Amino acid sequence: MWGAMLAGKKILLIIGGGIAAYKVLELMRLLGKSGAGIVPVMTKAAEEFVTPLSVSALAEAPVRRALFSLEDEAEMGHIQLTRDADLVVVAPATADLMAKMANGLANDMASTLLIARNKPVLLAPAMNVAMWENAATKRNAETLREDGCTFVGPEEGNMACGEFGFGRMAEPAEIFAAIEAHLLDGPLRGKRILVTSGPTHEPIDPVRYIANRSSGLQGAEIARALVALGAEVDFVTGPAEAARPEGANVIEVETALEMAAAVEAAGQLDAAIFAAAVADWRVANTSDSKMKKLAGKAMPELELIENPDILATVSQRSNGRPALVIGFAAETNDVIENATAKRKRKGCDWILANDVGGARPVMGGPDNQVILISANGAETWPWMSKKQVAEGLALRISEALT
Numbered sequence: 001m002w003g004a005m006l007a008g009k010k011i012l013l014i015i016g017g018g019i020a021a022y023k024v025l026e027l028m029r030l031l032g033k034s035g036a037g038i039v040p041v042m043t044k045a046a047e048e049f050v051t052p053l054s055v056s057a058l059a060e061a062p063v064r065r066a067l068f069s070l071e072d073e074a075e076m077g078h079i080q081l082t083r084d085a086d087l088v089v090v091a092p093a094t095a096d097l098m099a100k101m102a103n104g105l106a107n108d109m110a111s112t113l114l115i116a117r118n119k120p121v122l123l124a125p126a127m128n129v130a131m132w133e134n135a136a137t138k139r140n141a142e143t144l145r146e147d148g149c150t151f152v153g154p155e156e157g158n159m160a161c162g163e164f165g166f167g168r169m170a171e172p173a174e175i176f177a178a179i180e181a182h183l184l185d186g187p188l189r190g191k192r193i194l195v196t197s198g199p200t201h202e203p204i205d206p207v208r209y210i211a212n213r214s215s216g217l218q219g220a221e222i223a224r225a226l227v228a229l230g231a232e233v234d235f236v237t238g239p240a241e242a243a244r245p246e247g248a249n250v251i252e253v254e255t256a257l258e259m260a261a262a263v264e265a266a267g268q269l270d271a272a273i274f275a276a277a278v279a280d281w282r283v284a285n286t287s288d289s290k291m292k293k294l295a296g297k298a299m300p301e302l303e304l305i306e307n308p309d310i311l312a313t314v315s316q317r318s319n320g321r322p323a324l325v326i327g328f329a330a331e332t333n334d335v336i337e338n339a340t341a342k343r344k345r346k347g348c349d350w351i352l353a354n355d356v357g358g359a360r361p362v363m364g365g366p367d368n369q370v371i372l373i374s375a376n377g378a379e380t381w382p383w384m385s386k387k388q389v390a391e392g393l394a395l396r397i398s399e400a401l402t
């Protein structure tokens, strides 16, 4: 509903020389679809990885390359390029480009534009892990942060060079989300919101665990909808199959205890939404080695102890309680009565209740039907996609917080 609304915005896109430059073609496609205008600039090294022809075709604009080009300057002087842009994006931001920026060098078109800019800049670094972890690069990144630059990525993963570690450029969708967050003045700008999502896994022994069928889709969609409205989102997720939301700060956990600790560590929040299907119990007598099935021996007995109720703990905080705390209630009968009682018991502001006992599957399915329970009573929403539920909820949250 709110994504893809960058019509009229202009991005000065500086493409550095790295293998990740090919991913920038996809970023340009996403920007084009959202209506944003692109002014592409390529370093000489970038041309070794992608051709100026493909870049200008996707940008629907000529590529700026040389600093002293009579043709380019006649069309538009290089200083004017940053004056006309809303945001400068450097992707891939190579170690070399970062070093030039941090030290104020201006010996080609890209670095000259970067020093002459009067607009915010977003960097998507991409380089080999040793280059990213090199002391000089670290110093440069720190300097650039102090200078007010924003970073998206790099991420951890396999690299084109065959090594593994931090240095992979963020995926195009994630860079796009960061651009959107910069440019859209959403109603939740400046608000910090935490979302828990997915199942938890409670270990029995090193290979077995207790889990549930939560896919984590509803929580991920809620986080996405909040990011789209400009919120700064902490997304604490158990081992869920749903794709992680772009633009959110993703914190991966496994057990309920780890989830509780991550929520505690998040600090001061404006709102917290507990969409995770947290296991109510964990195994007290976990085994350090794999439990063996021995002939003639009785089945091992699992001793269960209750997990902390994260929603109730946050709802009942005497100090620093978020202004809005939202829980979920999956019920199989007397949905409204049970969920209304749950809202009181836990001490949260709203409960999104759903009937998981009906013929239409909610857990693991793409759709949901929720009842929003607040101090004002129960409001039944029609069946819709989990994405639509998320967008509706995000809108209500922004009304409540602003």
Ligand code: C5P
Binding pocket: 196, 256, 274, 275, 276, 277, 278, 279, 280, 307, 308, 309, 310, 311, 312, 326, 327, 328, 329, 330
């Ligand atoms: O009590 P019940 O599990 O039905 O409550 C569901 C709500 O409480 C959900 O919002 C869920 O995320 C939250 N919850 C929690 N910590 C637990 C159990 C549930 O945050 N240990």
